[in-house]
Amino acid sequence: MAILPLSAHQSVAIIGAGIAGLACGQVLANSGASVTLFDKARGPGGRLSSKRRPSATLDLGAQAFSVHNADFQRAVDTWLSIGCIASWPTATYQASPNGWQAHNDGQKRYTGAPRMSALTRHLADSLTALPQAALHTGTSITSLKRTQKGWLLVTAGGITHGPYDQVVVSAPPPQAHALLAAWDDDLATACQTRKQRACWAGWAIFDGPLPAIPGVDPDWQMARVAHPTLHIVSRNQTKPGRAAQPESLSLLAQLDWSEAHLEQPASEVARQLLAALKSLFPVSATLPDLIETGAHRWRYAQPAAACEHTYLYSGNGLALCGDNFCDGRVEDAWLSGHRLGKALIGRSV
Template identity: 35%
Template sequence: MTVPIAIIGAGIAGLSAAGALVKAGHTVHIFEKGKGPGGRMASKRSNAGPLDLGAQYFTARDRRFVAQLQQWQAQGCVAVWAPTLYQAQGGQLRPSPDEQTRWVGAPRMSALTRAMIQDLPAVYGCRVAEVFRGKEYWHLLDAEGESHGPFSHVVCAVPAPQAATLLAAAPKLAAVAAGVKMHPTWAVALGFDKPLQTSMQGCFVQDSPLDWLACDHSKPGRDSSLDTWVLHATSEWSRQHIDLSHEAVTELLYGAFAEIIGCAVPVPTFSLAHRWLYARPASNHEWGALADGDLGLYACGDWCLSGRVEGAWLSGQDAARRLLEHLE
């Protein structure tokens, strides 16, 4: 009997690890608490069409990720987004062009993770609460009390605070994960019947509750009958207002948006708020991935490296490499 490897989390890191392990001839089984793959790369379905409420774009620096990106581009699941960029600071709005190449999933951010998962076996809507060892193999206990297994190894590809709980059987790894601080982010999407009278398509913001705003439907392949915008609050503002209602957050961030954009902003015909409790790590690390090869427990995610999409992918590759090396 071939005992599969469990991957907890179907974001970029988990799917990166899964793909590398399958390529090496192993069987994986993926568990994801959401309704589909993506994690913070997921796109939210809405009355205004799919919206990128999490990762807004990504960049590529590492040659391995660049090579992978070229494959995705050939598959048609990513495209370059070249927005007209601005910077807002102290009430002043000015153009802020740069030479950075920005990539997005096409026709929505989640297209990338859907291409990565393909037909790999996955269970959605399954929140893993505990990872425990049987006589010979690992088993997972979900929040409904159902057991899954057996598994030869377990890769935890979830935010650090959640990984710390799941890694209880490896106290050293759990302690490292528990020491990682992750920032929250409130995200708000707004839709307008008519396009706002601005050339801005993306804006880096300072001195405001917001730190980023983007015209979502300016991204390649987006099809919406509305002029859709996504706003991200700063980590500090999000932390201070973490328990505010979605309606109150939408109203406050709409007000901040109207102050920044430099044109008339009507009442939106559509609005949506989403709270990311673990949006990004507070600082960079250089672990690549966490591993206890003797136990067969691994952890990966953007928090093991740069906090970027590229870091998440590289971390998944590193977790798979360490697991495969231990099997040699």
């Protein structure tokens, strides 16, 4: 589908201020377009979210990300120099109730510093420092309307924003479908065909360190787990800038298990994830006392399959980006938004 390049002074609404929406907004605002982002959550970040509790901060979405693309590497180098990300983890294991093995796939990874959401907070702050950009958080967009002057966005509270020349939707496909179904058959169909996997992300804060495991570095940072319930254990106090917090674990469940237990109460999910954690330690070991535990349900955690697109757009001023229209990682999400932004301003990608 041909696209008319946006010119400076044209206006763009971006629904979703995760890393894809922010990357798209940055390219467009830097080109001089007027950019307004909307996110239904209290802050930007989407699945790069962190939970702040009185004694610890825990990352509940992505724990770390890797880099393969040169454009993304340049962005990562900038974020490293600013200090909103840092290298992590360096001590990783494969764990199961039968034993632990050190695991190093040679891939360098990064995490937000001092929490994952510091990266998207930095992107949002640098974007909204531009006079032509704005971010409305706590604003759920429930429908779009087309007028002769452009697109209008209607919020859950019945407020109308716009008109805009271009609307970019970076929400997960089921949420994007609800907005686009009335206006664009091709984009709506693309949303319907991108099936999503769900994931429970548990967390637990303890009043002391985890028991030692024979042969395992006591400062291990992350473990990939072979267990029917538990998939990843990540120790938040080993992440850059969080050494002062107590033992604080993110416990990501297996996707199959998450989907089979999707409607269970969070407290029950947390209990089962903790039982799985306990099974990774020697029978004689006792876990320290719990300060707090809980679980977050991600209904749309990642796409079920990779996809050949990076972004999608139609000639009527509607476009889609986000990790769900590529491969489901932080890097894919950033590239999707970045490349869509460049396509919209008519530069090669």
